Amino acid sequence: MAKKLFEGLRIVEVTVYQTGPLTTQAFSNLGAEVIKIETGSQMTGGPGGGAPGVGTANAKATNKLSVSLNFANPKGLEAARRIIATADIFVENLAGHSLIRKGLGYEDLKKIKPDIIMLSTCMQGQTGPYATHGASGHKLSALSGFNHIYGWPDREPAWIAAYTDNIAPPYNVIAILAALDYRRRTGKGQFLDMSQNETGVQFMAPLILDYTANKRVANREGNKYPYAAPHNAYRCEGEDRWCAISVFTEEEWHSFCRVIGDTALAEDARFATLAARKENEEELDRLVNEWTINHSAEEVMTLMQEAGVAAGVVQNAEDQAQRDPQLRHRNFFSEVDRSGGTGTFLSPPGAHFLLSKASCELLPSPNLGEHNDYIFKELAGLTDEEITEMADAGIIE
Amino acid sequence: MTEKTEGMLSPYRVLDLTDEKGLICGKILGDMGADVIKIEKPGGDATRNTGPFYHDDPDPEKSLFWFALNTSKRGITLNIETAEGQEIFKSLAKTADFVIESFPPGYLDKLGLGYSDLEKINPRVILVSITPFGQTGPYKDWKTSDIVAWALGGDMAPYGDPDRPPLRISHHSQAYLHAGSDGAMGALTALYQRWSTGEGQQVDVSIQEAAVHSSIHHNPTWNSERPPGKRGEGMPGAGHDSIRLWPCKDGYVSWSHGGASRLGPSRPLIRWMDSEGWADDFLREYDWERPDFTRIPQDEMDRLEEPTARFFMSHTKAELLEGAVKYEVMLYPVATTADMLENPQLVNRGFWVDVEHPELDDTITYPGAFAGLTELPLRISRRAPLIGEHNQEIYEQELDIAKEKLFILKQDGVI
Numbered sequence: 001m002a003k004k005l006f007e008g009l010r011i012v013e014v015t016v017y018q019t020g021p022l023t024t025q026a027f028s029n030l031g032a033e034v035i036k037i038e039t040g041s042q043m044t045g046g047p048g049g050g051a052p053g054v055g056t057a058n059a060k061a062t063n064k065l066s067v068s069l070n071f072a073n074p075k076g077l078e079a080a081r082r083i084i085a086t087a088d089i090f091v092e093n094l095a096g097h098s099l100i101r102k103g104l105g106y107e108d109l110k111k112i113k114p115d116i117i118m119l120s121t122c123m124q125g126q127t128g129p130y131a132t133h134g135a136s137g138h139k140l141s142a143l144s145g146f147n148h149i150y151g152w153p154d155r156e157p158a159w160i161a162a163y164t165d166n167i168a169p170p171y172n173v174i175a176i177l178a179a180l181d182y183r184r185r186t187g188k189g190q191f192l193d194m195s196q197n198e199t200g201v202q203f204m205a206p207l208i209l210d211y212t213a214n215k216r217v218a219n220r221e222g223n224k225y226p227y228a229a230p231h232n233a234y235r236c237e238g239e240d241r242w243c244a245i246s247v248f249t250e251e252e253w254h255s256f257c258r259v260i261g262d263t264a265l266a267e268d269a270r271f272a273t274l275a276a277r278k279e280n281e282e283e284l285d286r287l288v289n290e291w292t293i294n295h296s297a298e299e300v301m302t303l304m305q306e307a308g309v310a311a312g313v314v315q316n317a318e319d320q321a322q323r324d325p326q327l328r329h330r331n332f333f334s335e336v337d338r339s340g341g342t343g344t345f346l347s348p349p350g351a352h353f354l355l356s357k358a359s360c361e362l363l364p365s366p367n368l369g370e371h372n373d374y375i376f377k378e379l380a381g382l383t384d385e386e387i388t389e390m391a392d393a394g395i396i397e
Numbered sequence: 398m399t400e401k402t403e404g405m406l407s408p409y410r411v412l413d414l415t416d417e418k419g420l421i422c423g424k425i426l427g428d429m430g431a432d433v434i435k436i437e438k439p440g441g442d443a444t445r446n447t448g449p450f451y452h453d454d455p456d457p458e459k460s461l462f463w464f465a466l467n468t469s470k471r472g473i474t475l476n477i478e479t480a481e482g483q484e485i486f487k488s489l490a491k492t493a494d495f496v497i498e499s500f501p502p503g504y505l506d507k508l509g510l511g512y513s514d515l516e517k518i519n520p521r522v523i524l525v526s527i528t529p530f531g532q533t534g535p536y537k538d539w540k541t542s543d544i545v546a547w548a549l550g551g552d553m554a555p556y557g558d559p560d561r562p563p564l565r566i567s568h569h570s571q572a573y574l575h576a577g578s579d580g581a582m583g584a585l586t587a588l589y590q591r592w593s594t595g596e597g598q599q600v601d602v603s604i605q606e607a608a609v610h611s612s613i614h615h616n617p618t619w620n621s622e623r624p625p626g627k628r629g630e631g632m633p634g635a636g637h638d639s640i641r642l643w644p645c646k647d648g649y650v651s652w653s654h655g656g657a658s659r660l661g662p663s664r665p666l667i668r669w670m671d672s673e674g675w676a677d678d679f680l681r682e683y684d685w686e687r688p689d690f691t692r693i694p695q696d697e698m699d700r701l702e703e704p705t706a707r708f709f710m711s712h713t714k715a716e717l718l719e720g721a722v723k724y725e726v727m728l729y730p731v732a733t734t735a736d737m738l739e740n741p742q743l744v745n746r747g748f749w750v751d752v753e754h755p756e757l758d759d760t761i762t763y764p765g766a767f768a769g770l771t772e773l774p775l776r777i778s779r780r781a782p783l784i785g786e787h788n789q790e791i792y793e794q795e796l797d798i799a800k801e802k803l804f805i806l807k808q809d810g811v812i
Contacts, residue, residue: 005590017660022613026582059616125769130718130742135727136660138641142651143718143729145737147642149567151557157649157731158557158564159641166611170578175768177585178405178429182772184592185408193769198748201737201764202421205465206569210449211734212762213461218734221567223544226448231544233553233562240628242563244548305539312545314563316554316625317618320609324549329534332606333619346619352610353583354531354601356512358590 004031005358009180012037012087013064014104018137018162019121019196020093021060022169023176027089028063029350029360035065035087035375037080038368039397059347061365062336067376068369068397076395077103082380085112089176093121095134106191115189117179121172125195137162137196144200149207151220158220164200170352171199229277230256232285233314234292236300242314243292243300253277255307260291321346330354336362339370369397404430404773409494409588412436412486413470414477417444417570418541418604419499419527420466421577426495426584427469428766428775434489434791435470436477439810441784447569451757457784458756462569464781468752468763472782473791474812477508481811486510487518488796494597495584497525502532512599523587523597525580531603541604543570550608551615559629575607636692640702642731645709650717652709652728654701656690661727666705669724675708715739738762752780788812 009032013024028034071080081104084090090109092099099105099120106118123140124130141147141163151158175192183189201208207218223232225246233242247256250273257266265271265287270280277284292300297313304311315324321333335344350360376382376396390396407430413423414436427433445457452459476482487510490496496515498505505511505526512524526532529541544565547553550572553563565571583600591597617623641653655661663685670676679700687693709717714730718740721728730736743749750765766775792798792812806812 003593005586026586030586059613124742125746127769128742128745130722133722134725135721135729138653138660139651139727139729142642142649142731143740145732145734146566147649147651147731148733150564152561152564155558156644157642160556160566161614163566163611166575166613167578170575170582171767173582174425174429174578174585175770177582177589179770179772181585181588182405188772190770190772193771194767195746195769197743198746198764199767201743201748202767203571203574204734204737205764206449206462207734208737208764209461209465209761211738213451213759214449214453216449218568223562223565224567225544228542231542233544233548233564235562240559242548242553244544244553244565246542246544248542305536308540310540310542310545312541312548314548314553315551317551317612317615318625319554320551320612320615321619326530326534326536326549326605327609330531330603330606332609348610348613349606351583351586352579352602352607353586355583355587355590355598356601357587357594357596357598 004361005355006030006032009033009089010087011035011089011091012084013091014038014099015091015093017093018060018165019168019172020091022165023093023119023121023172024064024091025060025062026169026173026351027176029362030358031063033065034063035067035083035371035379036061036366037067037069037071037083039068039070059345059365062347062350063361063363064366065371065375066366066368067372070395070397071102071104073393073395075390075393079376079380079382079390079395080104081109081112083375084109084116086379087113088117088180090116090118091121091172091176092119096120096122096124096126096131110189113189115183115187117176117183117189117192119172119176119192119194121168121194121196123195124197126193137165140164140196140200144197145204145207146200149218149220152222153220164196167203168194168196168199171202224281226278227274229274229281230284230288232288234285234289234300236292236295236297238296241297243297243311244314245288245292245300245304245309245311247309250274252309256304256309259303259307259309260288334362337364339364339367372396404428404775404778405770406431410434410492411495411497412489412493414496414498414500415527415577416442416499417447417462417466418529418573419497419525419577419580420444421574422497422525422527422580422584423470424466424468425578425581425767428777430773430778431495433470434787435467435472435782436475436486437472437784439474439476439785439807439812441474445784451761464754464761465763467781468777469779470782471779471787471790472785473788474785476811477510479809479811481806481809483508483510485792485796485811489791490515490522491519493519493522494588495523495525497527497580497584499527502526502528502537516597519597521591521595521597523584523591523600525584525600525602527576527580527602527604529603530605532601536605543572546570546572546604546608549605551612552608555626555628557628559627563628572604572608575611576602576604579607579610634691637695637698639698640706643706643709645717645730646711646713648714648733648736649731650709650714650728651731652726654698654705657686658690665724665726666728669720669726670704670708672724673708675704675711677704680704750777752777754780756783785812
C-alpha cells in the first residue's frame, strides 16, 4: 500500500470544540497518527459529550486515536507526559495557561522532549493582559471585527456564528507545517502561540489599512460592492429561494440584459454605466427581482453563468449535500463509517485541497479510550499492573 | 526598505501569478520568510484598481487592498502570453519551489506552462492552482465573485433577517482569503511530501469548497439530523428567542445568556453585574444551573434580559472587554477597526506593526504576525512591491539579461 502523506508523524492533542480538533484533523486525515487525550467529562469534540457516533463530534475526529486519561492526577500526568514525549507535535486549545497550570506547558514538555513542536491556540494568545480569557468563536467573531461589517447599514450588526473558528485552523496547520520543515533542517522544535483573534484579524487587513491610513471606520453595507451592479441576492421562485448575481463589466451587463430579455435596458440612461447603475441601484435591484421571481434559483444561475455572468444559488445545507452537481463531481461529501460499526455519516473531504500525488482516506472517529492498550503499553511504557491500578483509581476510564 | 531577515521558509522561492483570488497565499508564505516574487502583467495587475486607496487617491500604486495582501513580496512585470515571456518564466521556474496561480483551469496548459510542462523543467516544483470551482467538473469554466462563492458555499443561507436578502460579509472578499490560506496549507503539505519523494505536485483549491469548509456547522443537516434552519431563527428547539448582539453605550456587544452552558455561563456575568449594583434579587437567586434552561419561556427570558440590557447600555465596549476578562465572562464587544487598534491585548503583544512606504513619505500600521513563534518570528519584511519594482534586480542581476535586451523586451511588451 502506498505510503500516506503524513505517515510516521505523531501528534498528541488535548482539545475541545472546534479549532483544536480541526487543526489536527488536517494531519490525521492524511495519515498522521493523532492521539486525543480525553476523559469522559472532558471529551473532545464538543457539546453532547462529544460522544462518538453523534453529529459534528464524529466529523472532527476522523482517523484519530483516543486514550482516556485524567492527567489532573499526578500518576495520570506522568503518563500523559510519557505519551507526549514520543510525539512530534502537541496541540491544545484550552483557555490560556490552563495546561501550564496542569504541568503540560511548553517549558515542562521541552524538558522531556527538547525538539517538540507545541501549538497552543486560544482566544487572545498566551501572553498579555487578556491571555487567560476563555470564550468561543461565536463571540470572538465580534472582537475580530466581523459582526460589525455584517448586516444592513440601517440595522444592527448581524449574527455570523463562530466565523473565526474557520479562519484559525488553516493558520494553525500552516504554522505547524512551517515549524516541521524548519525542524527538519535545523533539529529545533518551538512553541507556536496562536491567538484566534490575531488570525481572525488577518482577514480584516484591507479595512485595517483604511483606518490607519485614512481614519475611515468600515461599516456594514448589506450586499453592496463598489465595483459591481447588479450585485445582490435576488428572490426566486419558491420559499426563501435566492440567487446571487454579480455584474462587474459592461460586457457582462449587456449579457445580463440579453438573458433577462431586455436588451433595451442595457442602454437605458439610468443603467448604461456602472456609475449610473450604482446611483440607481435600488431601482435596478427592483427590476432584477421582477425577473428572478419568475424563475427558480437554479435556472437563474445556469442562464447567467452560460452567458458569462457570475451567479450562484444561495444554497442551504441540503442543497450542498443532495443537489450540488459540482460538489458531487468532486466527491466533496463521502460516507465514512461511524465508530463501532453503527452506520455511516456524511463527511466533507479530509483536506481543503486536492493533491495530484496524495489522497485522503477517512476512517472512523475513535470511541473513548479505544486505543488505551496500545498507547499505555507501547508509548507510555506502562505495565499491565500499572494500568489496572490507574483504572481502579479512576485515572483511566 | 526593511531588510529581508531569516524566517522559517527562507530557503524557498515562490512565483506568484495570482490575482485577488489568491493573493493572500503568497503573503502568508512571504511573511514566513519565503522569497516571493509577484509576477504582474506589464503595467500592473488589474487588482491594483481595487480600493480602498491611500488618501482616496485611485492610483494603482496606492491601493491599500493591494498593500494589505502583498506584504513581503518582490515584484516583476512579465507577459506570459508572449513566447519570450514564457521562456523567461520557465527560467525562473527552474529554481522555484512553488508557483501559485489563479487563472481559469487550462489557461496555463495552453501557454505551455501547466503542471505537466513545469515538472519537466523542475520536477520539484509545486503548483498551487486556485480557481472558482476546481480544475474539473460541470462548473469548472464558470465565473465566481465573493457573493457567488458564499451563496454556493452555504454560509449565506442560514443568516440575516427574513424580510431581506441573505447576506455576505461586506467589503473585500472573504472567500478568496479562505481559498488563499487553503492554498498555503496545500503548498506546505506538498512540501512535506517532497522531502520523501523528491517530487512536487499540483495542489487544486476550489474557492467554492473553501467557502463550504467554512460552513461545517451544517454537519448535522448534511447528515439529516436537523432540518436546514429558517433564516433569522434562533436556536432550534429553544423555548425562546435570546438576544445575541446587545446595544451598549457606544456600540454593541456579543453575549447570550447560556444558563450553565460551557460556552456562555451566565453566573460570571451576574457576579459582575452584582458587584456594580445592577443585579436584582431575581437575577441573583435564579437557578442558572437548571438543565432545562434552553426551554424556559419567552417571558422568563425577557425578565432575565431586561436588567442585562440596561447593564450593557451603561458601559462602553472598552469597559465591557476589560470586565469580561476580569470577571471571566465569555463576551466580546462588536469591535470596529478603530476599536481593534486600541485593544490593550493586541497592543501589548505588539500585533500592530508599522511598515514604511518611502514613496508616500509615510508609515502605515498593518496587522502583524498571525502566529507567535519562538524560533524565527513571523514578520512583514517589506511593503508590497511597486509595478516592476524588482525587474532590474531579478532580470539583470539574477537572470543575467543584458540592459539592452531588457529595453527591447519592454518595448515589445514582454516585461
